[in-house]
Amino acid sequence: MASATFSIWRGTAEQGKFFNYTTEISEGMVVLDAVHKIQAEQANDLAVRWNCKAGKCGSCSAEINGMPRLMCMTRLNQLPLERPVTIEPMKSFPLIKDLVTDVSWNFRVKKQIKQFKPRPPDVPDGSWRMQQEDVDRVQEFRKCIECFLCQDVCHVLREHHKHEEFIGPRFFVYVAALEMHPLDMENRVEELAKAKGIGYCNITKCCTKVCPESITITDNAIIPLKERVVDEFYDPIKRLFRRLRR
């Protein structure tokens, strides 16, 4: 049976190292299978977060050979196995232990975003009428599994640690799903420009590249939101028209 070596980050926020583990691999294995095998046979105390093993829970996010990916969706036959495969925790969040990071910052950010506020019902029975095409546009954003790989790869969080001023691609997708919803009446544009820091995004599209759900984060969520911010704050002609209309 073939074998492969995995260089896994072990340690806490204070100190840590890569440890090499060689284990047997077989056809169809994913990185998470190998990590489980190592955990069972060589490193019982290896901390790894996982749940569904089907790419839907977003728990097993890590950095495999330097790129943010889901361990359960990364097949070993996609990786060069001549050298040890590196597996590291996400770098945008505080490390708890080994491959497990504290992603609770994301949940705190989500709570601060203005909730869905539908317009009054369209018909007396309390229901609304929407065009399928309008709903389809925001449906893409609802595929998000909150794996936070996009947050991990975003250099504004990863390199520059702007966690206090920038909500990150995941939550721009969330805001886009609300802001572009045909029923929603809330206005989130001002807070996007100010407290949520959309101006920090410099459109490198790394978030789109790593999204396991193939959400077109930059083109369909962030840039349309940036354009709405331009409408509100940076387009003098639009501002003039708005003033005249009042």
Place this chain on the structure above:
Amino acid sequence: MAQAAASTKRGLGTTERRDLWWVEPLAVGLGLLGFITYATWAAFQGNHYSFGPYISPFYSPEVFGDSQHSWFGPVPAWWPAFLPFSPALLILWAPGGFRLTCYYYRGSYYKALWADPPACAVGEPRGGYRGERSFPLIIQNVHRYFLYLAVLFLFFLAYDVWKALWFTDAAGAVHFGIGVGTIVLAVNVILLGSYALGCHSMRHLIGGRHDELKNAIFGRNCYNCVTVLNRNHMRWAWFSLFWVAFSDVYVRLCSMGVWTDWRII
């Protein structure tokens, strides 16, 4: 089980990535710098920019100039002598500004030319970061105004294609015809149109700003067409960039007598 070095390093190019992550930013950087170098050189030449009914897209519209395409005749007497003159210098700022502020190019040159970041999940050379929320990069928000100009230029370039269909013979008579140059200029308009009309700002203005597409200015079908173009915005950006430079090369070399413009009809 063996121990290896810890991954705590930071700085330019620091990464655990094993793939050739530097190839894309390098290729993009060389492509952009190559274009900028050629376009600057061509713009300062001020000659060999027209040939028969053809005019180089770098020089169109020719507001002042010596060719038959000039709108208002030769360079005006009031033009300051200390300033170099070329018809291209009067107009190239508009399409140049459109590309400079384009969302696709922004993302590309931030990576390729400013290493901010050099590639995804790769370390950066600088600690500080202000993004596009303060001066100078906040100016990128002017993009939609350059879009308006770019759309205007499409009409000028389309008119140039129309003019490129009419050839004057030795006797001075004007005949309909199609030369290779006509096709070169027509392809240029198609590629530039696909690039400019698929721009993210266009997508927003044409309907994306509405939560209900029935309110889109030219209807939802128009929005959908722009969306289709937008999906391949990067490709249109590169194809059009290459072709606009090639169009200038074609007209220039024909004008210099290096290439012969073959007549198809």
